[in-house]
Amino acid sequence: MHIPDGYLSPSTCAVTFAAAVPFWYVASRKVGRMLNTKAVPLISVVSAFSFTVMMFNLPLPGGTTGHAVGMAIAAIVLGPWAAMLAVSIALLVQAVFFGDGGILAFGANALNMAIVGSAVAYGLYRLIAGTSALTSGRRVVAGAIAGYAAINISALMAAIEFGIQPMLFHDASGAPLYAPYPLSIAVPAMMLGHLTFAGFAEAVITAGLVAYLQRYDVDLLKASAPGRVAKGVASGWTGTRKLWLGLAALMIASPLGLIAAGTAWGEWGPEAFQHPEGRAEIAAASHNIAPPEAVPAGLEKLSSFWTAPIPDYAPAFMHSHAFGYILSALIGGGLIILTFLALSALAGRLRRATPDAA
Amino acid sequence: MDAEKAAAADAGAHSTLRTPRRKANRRLFRAPSHLLHALTHAMEAEDLASRDGLLQSLDPRAKVAGALLMIIAATMLHSLIGLALLFAFAVILALASRIPLARLLKQVWLGVLAFTGVIALPSPFLVPGKVVATLPLLHWTITEQGLRSAAFLIGRAETAATFAALLVLTTSWPHVMKAMRSLGVPVAVVAVLGMTHRYIFVLMTTAAQMMEARRARQLGPLKPADQRRLIAGSAGVLMSKTLAIAGDVHMAMIARGYRGEVRLIDDFQFRARDGAAVLLAALVPAAIFWMQR
Numbered sequence: 158m159h160i161p162d163g164y165l166s167p168s169t170c171a172v173t174f175a176a177a178v179p180f181w182y183v184a185s186r187k188v189g190r191m192l193n194t195k196a197v198p199l200i201s202v203v204s205a206f207s208f209t210v211m212m213f214n215l216p217l218p219g220g221t222t223g224h225a226v227g228m229a230i231a232a233i234v235l236g237p238w239a240a241m242l243a244v245s246i247a248l249l250v251q252a253v254f255f256g257d258g259g260i261l262a263f264g265a266n267a268l269n270m271a272i273v274g275s276a277v278a279y280g281l282y283r284l285i286a287g288t289s290a291l292t293s294g295r296r297v298v299a300g301a302i303a304g305y306a307a308i309n310i311s312a313l314m315a316a317i318e319f320g321i322q323p324m325l326f327h328d329a330s331g332a333p334l335y336a337p338y339p340l341s342i343a344v345p346a347m348m349l350g351h352l353t354f355a356g357f358a359e360a361v362i363t364a365g366l367v368a369y370l371q372r373y374d375v376d377l378l379k380a381s382a383p384g385r386v387a388k389g390v391a392s393g394w395t396g397t398r399k400l401w402l403g404l405a406a407l408m409i410a411s412p413l414g415l416i417a418a419g420t421a422w423g424e425w426g427p428e429a430f431q432h433p434e435g436r437a438e439i440a441a442a443s444h445n446i447a448p449p450e451a452v453p454a455g456l457e458k459l460s461s462f463w464t465a466p467i468p469d470y471a472p473a474f475m476h477s478h479a480f481g482y483i484l485s486a487l488i489g490g491g492l493i494i495l496t497f498l499a500l501s502a503l504a505g506r507l508r509r510a511t512p513d514a515a
Numbered sequence: 516m517d518a519e520k521a522a523a524a525d526a527g528a529h530s531t532l533r534t535p536r537r538k539a540n541r542r543l544f545r546a547p548s549h550l551l552h553a554l555t556h557a558m559e560a561e562d563l564a565s566r567d568g569l570l571q572s573l574d575p576r577a578k579v580a581g582a583l584l585m586i587i588a589a590t591m592l593h594s595l596i597g598l599a600l601l602f603a604f605a606v607i608l609a610l611a612s613r614i615p616l617a618r619l620l621k622q623v624w625l626g627v628l629a630f631t632g633v634i635a636l637p638s639p640f641l642v643p644g645k646v647v648a649t650l651p652l653l654h655w656t657i658t659e660q661g662l663r664s665a666a667f668l669i670g671r672a673e674t675a676a677t678f679a680a681l682l683v684l685t686t687s688w689p690h691v692m693k694a695m696r697s698l699g700v701p702v703a704v705v706a707v708l709g710m711t712h713r714y715i716f717v718l719m720t721t722a723a724q725m726m727e728a729r730r731a732r733q734l735g736p737l738k739p740a741d742q743r744r745l746i747a748g749s750a751g752v753l754m755s756k757t758l759a760i761a762g763d764v765h766m767a768m769i770a771r772g773y774r775g776e777v778r779l780i781d782d783f784q785f786r787a788r789d790g791a792a793v794l795l796a797a798l799v800p801a802a803i804f805w806m807q808r
Contacts, residue, residue: 161631162679163671167590185703194775197703198764201710202718206757208711209718213746216739234754246704246711253679254688254712256623260679261586323642323664328593330644332663335671337638365747366754374755 158226158308158315158351159251160266162259164336165318166326173318174264180272181245184238192239200239204246207231211247215358225362226270226311229278229304233367233381237279244271269314278307278363282381291378292371297364304363305356309348312355316340316347563684568612570685575694577789581796582682583698588800589674593807595663598670601799605677612685623680624673631672635665688712693779706777714760721756725749 188196210227231240245267251257258266285299320340323333336343370377564571570578592598609619644660683691692708729745737745
C-alpha cells in the first residue's frame with residue numbers, strides 16, 4: 158500500500174501533505190506534553206518496532222503470506238497521537254532509505270496509514286471494547302475488527318487518491334499522466350486484496366497481540382482503556398463463537414441466491430415494467446394481476462435519485478457473478494456488524510450514564 | 516557505525532543458519548532478504564559514499580535539496596522525451612559519482628519495474644483512446660493513450676526512485692538525516708529519525724534471534740494456525756522488549772543531561788559548488804514549469 162513517487166500528481170502530494178501537517182502538529186504537542194522527556198526515546202523505539210513488525214510474514218489460508226502494518230497495535234498500546242507519529246516516522250525511514258514508498262508521496266502514505274489508520278483503529282477499538290474488562294474476549298474481537306477496518310480504510314483512501322488522477326491530469330492526447338485507472342477500477346482492484354488477505358493479516362496480528370498482552374503484560378492495554386482495572390473473566394469470543402461461524406457460513410453460502418429464479422417480489426426496477434418478459438414475471442408473481450401500463454411515476458423519479466455503490470450485488474467490472482456476490486455479502490455483512498457493534502456500544506454507554514445522572 | 520556493522524554481521528550469521536530449508540517455517544520472518552539487503556546496503560553505501568566522485572564532493576544539504584527538486588521535476592513533467600532526458604541525467608550523475616550501474620539496476624530499476632510494471636501492464640488495454648493494435652485471439656484493443664500512460668507511470672517511478680537512490684548511495688545515513696534540517700524538518704524529528712535508524716537494527720536482530728531460538732527447539736513443521744499464534748506471540752514479546760528498551764534509553768538520556776531539548780552537532784560546510792548544484796537543480800523544475808505553462 159506504500160504509494161511510490163510518480164503515481165500521484167504534485168498537487169495531490171501537496172494536498173495530502175497539507176492535510177497531514179495539522180495532525181502531526183497536534184500529535185507532537187500532545188505527545189510532548191504527555192510524555193515530556195520520554196517522548197523522543199519512546200517514539201523512536203516504537204517506530205523501529207512498527208518497522209520490524211512489517212517483516213513478520215504471516216501464513217494465510219490458501220498458501221500465501223502477508224504482513225501487517227501494525228498501526229492498530231501501535232494505536233492500542235500508545236494511543237492514537239503517539240501512534241500517528243511513530244508510524245509516520247517508520248514510513249519516512251522506509252521512503253528515504255529503503256525506497257519503499259515515494260518521497261513526495263510520503264504525505265499521502267502517512268495520511269492513509271499513519272494518521273487515518275491509527276485514528277480509525279483506536280476509535281473502533283475503544284468503541285467495540287467499550288468498558289469491558291481488560292482481559293475480556295471482547296477486546297480481542299475489538300482488536301481484530303480495528304485492525305481489519307484500519308487497513309481497509311487506508312487502502313480505500315489510497316485507491317481514491319489513485320482513482321482521481323485520470324479524471325484530473327491528462328496530456329494533450331488524453332493519456333493519463335499519473336495512475337491511469339479510474340475509481341471504478343482502482344477501488345475494487347485495491348480493495349480485493351485488502352478485504353481478504355491484507356485485512357486478515359492485520360486482524361490476526363492485532364487480535365493475537367491483544368490476547369498476548371492480556372495474558373502476559375496487561376498493563377500495556379491500560380492506555381486505551383481509561384479507568385479500567387485488570388480483572389474479569391474471559392468471555393465474548395468463546396460464548397459467541399457459534400454465532401460468528403454461522404454468519405460466516407451464511408456469507409459463503411450467499412451465491413445460493415443466484416440459483417433462485419426471478420426477482421424478489423416488489424424489488425422490480427423501472428426497466429422490468431418496460432419489457433414483455435418483465436411484465437409477465439411481475440404478473441405471475443402477483444396472482445396474475447397485471448402490472449400498470451407505464452412505469453410508476455414515483456419509481457421512475459426515485460430510481461435516478463439513488464444508485465447503489467454495488468448495483469445488483471455484482472459490480473460491472475467483475476466478470477464472475479458468483480464471486481461478486483460473495484464479495485458483496487462480505488462487505489455488506491461487515492458493514493452491518495460494524496453498525497451493530499457501534500450502536501450496542503453507544504447504547505451501553507447511555508445505559509450506564511443514566512443511573513449516574515439520576 | 517561499528518555497532519551497526521556488528522549488528523549487520525550478526526543478522527547475516529542468522530541468515531546463513533537458515534539455509535537448510537525447512538519447508539513450513541522458513542517464511543515466518545522475512546528479515547533477511549529485504550532487511551539484510553538493506554543492512555549490507557548500509558555498509559556498501561558507506562563505501563560508495565566515501566569514494567571520490569561528483570555527488571560525494573557535495574554538501575549533504577545540497578544533495579538532499581537537489582534530490583527533492585529532481586524528484587519534483589520528474590513528477591511534474593508532461594513529456595515522455597523530457598522524462599527520458601531526466602533519467603539519462605540521473606545515469607550520468609551515477610557514472611560521475613562512480614556508482615556502478617549494475618548496482619542501480621539490481622537495487623532500483625528491476626525492483627521498480629517489477630512492481631510498477633505489473634500495475635501498468637493492464638493500462639494499454641483499459642485506458643480508452645485511439646486504437647493502435649488488437650491482440651490476436653483475445654481481440655483486446657491496445658490504445659495509444661494507454662501505452663503513453665503506462666510509459667509515464669514507469670518512467671516517473673524509475674526516475675524518481677533513481678534520484679532518491681543516488682542521494683542515499685552517495686551520503687551516509689546520519690548525514691542524510693542531519694541534512695533534513697535544511698528542509699525545515701524539526702530538530703526533534705531528526706533526532707527521532709536517528710534513534711529509529713539505530714533501533715531498527717537492534718530490534719531486527721532481536722526478532723531474528725527469537726525466531727532462531729524457537730526454531731532450534733522445534734521438531735517438524737508447525738501448522739499454519741500455530742504459526743500465526745507464534746507470530747502474534749513473538750510480536751507481543753517484541754512489543755514488551757521495545758517498551759523496556761524505550762524506558763532504559765530514556766533513563767540513559769536523562770543520566771547524560773537530556774532535559775527535553777535536542778541538540779545536533781552540525782558540522783557541514785556549504786561552499787560555492789554546493790550553491791551552484793542547488794541552483795542548477797532548482798532550474799530544472801523551474802524551466803519545466805515555465806515551458807508547460
